[in-house]
Amino acid sequence: MPVPADRDQVESELAFLGEAHSGPVLAGRRAVYRVALSAGHPAPLTPAELTWAGRIAWRNHARCIGRLYWRTLTVRDHRHLDTADELAASLCEHLALAQGDGGVRSLLTVFAPPDRPGGPAPRIWNHQLGAYAGYRGRDGTILGDPKNAALTAQALVLGWLPPAVRSRFDLLPWIIAGRDGRPQLFPLPPGLVREVPLRHPDLPWFERLGLRWYAVPVISDMRLHAAGTDYPAAPFNGWYMGTEIGARNLADVDRYNLLPMIAEKLGLDRRSPRTLWRDRALVELNLAVLHSYAAEGVKLVDHHTASTEFMKFCEREKSAGRDVSARWDWIVPPLSPATTPVFHAPLHEFPTTPDFHGQPPAWA
Numbered sequence: 524m525p526v527p528a529d530r531d532q533v534e535s536e537l538a539f540l541g542e543a544h545s546g547p548v549l550a551g552r553r554a555v556y557r558v559a560l561s562a563g564h565p566a567p568l569t570p571a572e573l574t575w576a577g578r579i580a581w582r583n584h585a586r587c588i589g590r591l592y593w594r595t596l597t598v599r600d601h602r603h604l605d606t607a608d609e610l611a612a613s614l615c616e617h618l619a620l621a622q623g624d625g626g627v628r629s630l631l632t633v634f635a636p637p638d639r640p641g642g643p644a645p646r647i648w649n650h651q652l653g654a655y656a657g658y659r660g661r662d663g664t665i666l667g668d669p670k671n672a673a674l675t676a677q678a679l680v681l682g683w684l685p686p687a688v689r690s691r692f693d694l695l696p697w698i699i700a701g702r703d704g705r706p707q708l709f710p711l712p713p714g715l716v717r718e719v720p721l722r723h724p725d726l727p728w729f730e731r732l733g734l735r736w737y738a739v740p741v742i743s744d745m746r747l748h749a750a751g752t753d754y755p756a757a758p759f760n761g762w763y764m765g766t767e768i769g770a771r772n773l774a775d776v777d778r779y780n781l782l783p784m785i786a787e788k789l790g791l792d793r794r795s796p797r798t799l800w801r802d803r804a805l806v807e808l809n810l811a812v813l814h815s816y817a818a819e820g821v822k823l824v825d826h827h828t829a830s831t832e833f834m835k836f837c838e839r840e841k842s843a844g845r846d847v848s849a850r851w852d853w854i855v856p857p858l859s860p861a862t863t864p865v866f867h868a869p870l871h872e873f874p875t876t877p878d879f880h881g882q883p884p885a886w887a
């Protein structure tokens with residue numbers, strides 16, 4: 524756990540407390556934090572302060588287009604949990620609460636931080652709580668999601684028994700290490716992760732492709748950094764934007780690479796890129812994603828609405844006197860980018876705290 528080195532850094536780490544408190548209370552809390560941090564202890568955040576930290580981390584995160592709703596984040600304070608079994612039980616609750624009846628609640632669960640600088644902390648090995656296996660065959664080809672090939676290999680080494688007949692959409696077990704650092708396997712009970720079968724509003728054959736995706740993305744491998752303290756296990760979720768699934772996960776050449784197959788079914792001429800077979804297939808696939816989630820009653824936002832909401836977020840931040848850190852290449856939707864207002868907005872990124880950060884794979 525990096526301990527803030529100098530006074531200025533400590534002050535910037537603690538600046539967010541000014542939104543939680545004011546006057547003498549604020550001064551008192553800052554003093555308490557300074558003592559804890561300089562002694563190398565985790566920040567003694569109260570549960571209410573942890574909620575502020577989580578919400579502001581979301582508000583700060585440069586890659587997220589959905590930040591208009593940052594105030595609605597529910598934060599679960601599970602900093603007292605540090606064994607793999609405890610984390611697994613808590614993650615089941617997280618999923619159930621987040622999925623709800625399809626309404627999708629934005630949720631962050633914070634588990635134990637390291638107990639001393641550089642000390643061990645629990646860690647979730649999975650990138651997301653619902654994710655599909657990617658089985659690498661002898662010839663190097665992958666069945667399923669190539670993004671998860673490394674984790675799938677780890678699960679198999681740890682003794683995971685995949686379904687007798689492997690498919691493109693087998694949910695991976697969770698791999699969780701408690702403070703003892705020992706990875707444990709938690710196969711998912713059927714039905715724990717809600718999924719949405721994909722169909723198209725006008726093309727009956729689409730449903731027979733057998734495509735699906737899970738309802739809610741719960742990111743479980745990022746580290747929350749707040750008040751000079753790292754929380755390496757702090758899974759969070761919002762709801763999906765359609766293009767994440769339809770224009771990236773299912774479409775990218777190094778993911779499910781489905782555009783050639785869909786173009787084929789659509790009867791498009793793939794001999795020249797100029798027929799725009801990729802673009803036409805992409806639109807139909809994205810239409811199917813939007814249609815299917817709506818039909819199943821699972822909340823998911825389209826990229827036009829999300830872009831408009833992001834512009835509103837920027838305006839509100841400006842009137843609150845805050846600058847917005849944002850990465851253009853992450854915010855601009857991958858489908859019809861220039862038809863959305865964010866394409867034309869000047870965006871820039873700068874360091875923020877609290878924030879969520881990537882971290883090296885737990886097994887590296």
Ligand code: ARG
Binds near residue numbers: 589742761762764
């Ligand atoms: N892009 C990732 C995926 O497709 C999810 C990232 C978080 N997305 C979100 N809407 N909160 O699974």
